[in-house]
Amino acid sequence: MYAPSEAARRSGFSLDTLRYYEKIGLLSGVGRTSGGRRVFTDDDLGWLVLFRCLRDTGMPIAQMCRYAALAREGEHTAGERKALLEEHATRVEEQMRLLQHQYDHLREKIRYYEDVTGAG
Amino acid sequence: MYAPSEAARRSGFSLDTLRYYEKIGLLSGVGRTSGGRRVFTDDDLGWLVLFRCLRDTGMPIAQMCRYAALAREGEHTAGERKALLEEHATRVEEQMRLLQHQYDHLREKIRYYEDVTGAG
DNA sequence: GCTTGACCTGGAGTGCGCTCCAGGTTGGAG
């Protein structure tokens, strides 16, 4: 059981983002105290960690919503969810290749400056 | 000497983006035909390739403008430009580490589905 | 000389993912 600020700290999302994720239905079923304040469970935190992973790897929010909706539908969507993640993983691999490629370019450019400015 | 469409094709930017980059002063001194149409030189293309590299690695446009402005100021800004690229390269390295880390998470998650759905 | 498609300009609009705000409530510390 975590207070909103604690959930934010642990997930790396801002409070506003947590509220936003709930508002758009990405995160659902977040509990409330009698006073109306959010209570995050370990399960919620698990979701947030996954969302962190997917966002950091560039998945659009709409796709995360799709994934979350499938998960809510039950066990029989496991195959579809897996396929979704695999497609994403493939895109991430491409992204990593491109990033590496352009990083090499960048390093080359810097090496050029090293020659021009007389090392340094 | 390249027509706008050819420059777009070679750089991977859209025509609108090329015009936009000129409008905000990122790309400057692009020539014109007597009829007012853009003519891109190999030098312009060189800049576009660099911009492609910097964008693909996540550099904000404002920073690319700064770099381009320094380059326009002359040779004496070479050190500053190099520093700018090096700082960026460091950020890219962090980005690559994070991406790799989250990719590993993603693969783990997929492996979990493999166990659950009975391989496949 | 007419058509057609690539191109021009200035400016408005879009999509994404938050982020901020106003105005009000809650709940633990002193």
Next chain:
DNA sequence: CTCCAACCTGGAGCGCACTCCAGGTCAAGC
């Protein structure tokens, strides 16, 4: 009991990087 920081809601606003549009121009091919 009072204070104050953390929290609530609904909704507006923002920053970025384009992207699209209207209305017009240019030039190669028939």
